[in-house]
Amino acid sequence: MDTEASPRSISTHLRGALNACRGAWAQTARLALDIALPTLCVACREPVDGEGVCAECWSKLSFIAKPFCPRLGIPFVYDPGPELLSMEAIANPPAYARARAAVRYDDVARTLVHALKYQDRTDLAPAMGRWMARSGQELLEDADVLVPVPLHWRRGWSRRYNQSGALARVISRQSGVKLASEALRRVRATEQQIGLSRAQRASNVQGAFKVAADRGSDIAGRRVVLIDDVLTSGATTDACARALLRARAAQVDVLVFARVVDTHKAPI
Numbered sequence: 001m002d003t004e005a006s007p008r009s010i011s012t013h014l015r016g017a018l019n020a021c022r023g024a025w026a027q028t029a030r031l032a033l034d035i036a037l038p039t040l041c042v043a044c045r046e047p048v049d050g051e052g053v054c055a056e057c058w059s060k061l062s063f064i065a066k067p068f069c070p071r072l073g074i075p076f077v078y079d080p081g082p083e084l085l086s087m088e089a090i091a092n093p094p095a096y097a098r099a100r101a102a103v104r105y106d107d108v109a110r111t112l113v114h115a116l117k118y119q120d121r122t123d124l125a126p127a128m129g130r131w132m133a134r135s136g137q138e139l140l141e142d143a144d145v146l147v148p149v150p151l152h153w154r155r156g157w158s159r160r161y162n163q164s165g166a167l168a169r170v171i172s173r174q175s176g177v178k179l180a181s182e183a184l185r186r187v188r189a190t191e192q193q194i195g196l197s198r199a200q201r202a203s204n205v206q207g208a209f210k211v212a213a214d215r216g217s218d219i220a221g222r223r224v225v226l227i228d229d230v231l232t233s234g235a236t237t238d239a240c241a242r243a244l245l246r247a248r249a250a251q252v253d254v255l256v257f258a259r260v261v262d263t264h265k266a267p268i
Contacts, residue, residue, distance in 0.1 A: 039052055039123070040052075041053055041054040041057055042057075042111055042112060042115040042119075043057040043060075043108050043112070044057055052115075052121060052123045052124050053124065053127060057108055060108050061108050061109060062103055062106050063102060063131070063135075064101055064102065064104060064135065064259075064261075067079040067080070069085055069086035069088075069089050070083055070085065070098065071085050071086070071093070071094075071098060071099070072085075072086055072088060072094070072098075072099050073098070073100040073101055074088065074089075074259070074261060075104070075261060088262075094237070094238050094241065095238050095241040095242045095245060096226065096237060096238065096241040096252045096253060096254050097252060097253050098138075098253045098254070099231060099234075099237070099253070099254040099255075099259070100135050100136045100138070100139055100253075100254070100255050100256075101231060101255075101256045101257065101258055101259035102128070102131040102132050102134070102135040102256075102257050103131070103257065104258065104259065104260075104261045105230055105232075105258040105259055105260045105261070109257070109258040110258075112124055112257075112258075113163075113229050113230055113258060116128065116229065117163045125163070125166040125167055125169075125170055126170050128257050129167045129168075129169075129170025129171050129174065130170065130174060132167060132170075132171055132227075132255055132256070133170070133171045133175055135255070136171075136225065136253075136255035139225050139253040139255055140171070140175040140177055140225060140255075143175075143223050143224070143225040143253070144222040144223045144250075145177065145178050145180045145183075145218060145219070145223075145224055145225075146168050146171060146172050146175075146177050146179045146180065146224075146225050146227055147168075147180050147183050147184050147219075147225070147226050147227065147240075147244065148164035148165040148167070148168040148179075148181055148184075148226075148227045149184075149226060149228040149237065149240055150162065150164075150184050150186045150209070151186060152186040152188070164227050164228050164229055167228075167229065168181065168227040171255070177225070180215065180218040180219070182212065182215060183211055183212060183215040183218045183219055184209055184210075184211055184212075184243060184244065185209065185210055185212050186208055187207075187208065187209065187210045188207060188208045205235050206239060207239075208239060209239050209240050209243040210243055211243055211244060211247035216247055216248075219244055219247040219248065219249050220247060220248040220249070221249075221250050222249055222250060223249070223251045223253075224244050224249045224250075224251065224253070225253045225254070225255050226240055226241060226244070226252055226253070226254045226255070227255055227256070228254070228255075228256045229256060229257050229258070230256055230258050231254065231258075231260065237254045237256075241254070
């Protein structure tokens with residue numbers, strides 16, 4: 001037997017050793033940076049240990065709990081009775097079956113979402129995703145697969161990551177539900193939804209999403225939970241849900257970190 005190591009084997013061992021050195025160096029660098037520059041709370045800018053949000057700011061978040069609309073997850077100010085829908089759910093029923101959100105989209109929630117979305121604060125995703133998993137437990141117990149709302153490739157290139165995908169990965173680990181991050185594609189670049197009316201938002205995302213031809217088996221016959229950071233008018237999630245249903249999803253539910261709540265609308 002030839003006891004001499006092959007060039008390929010030597011190359012593999014050297015590559016492994018180099019990667020290990022790189023990993024150790026990166027860990028040391030992160031530790032040194034943490035010591036020199038302690039993490040600040042994204043909301044109040046006070047030093048904080050852990051995941052970037054202090055306990056006081058977490059306590060200021062308005063978490064959504066029952067009673068709420070069983071279809072849209074909109075919180076009610078009083079309990080109108082079992083299975084009673086909100087006016088919005090009756091007047092404009094969405095393509096998806098149910099929606100749930102962890103918190104109301106208030107000042108602290110907006111700060112967290114914007115930090116995750118635009119400021120590379122991916123360290124916020126674990127805490128936000130855990131709260132989403134807790135709030136969406138009812139949906140996740142029925143789910144077969146998680147699908148994050150996708151970015152168009154040009155926007156993904158500029159941001160370097162998809163915040164909905166980061167949240168979906170945390171929820172998948174928490175719940176054990178399979179993640180199909182590449183199943184749904186944004187096939188048309190769209191304008192930012194900020195500042196658009198409800199009708200303009202719906203028109204902006206019409207036809208923008210499609211299930212990839214080679215990923216249809218991930219969706220067909222499956223109960224899908226669509227993951228996003230914020231639900232405002234619901235235009236984006238509705239367009240995504242329609243694309244998933246066209247690909248023969250058995251059911252589509254929606255789970256977000258925060259949702260806009262109109263406190264002036266009462267249940268019927």
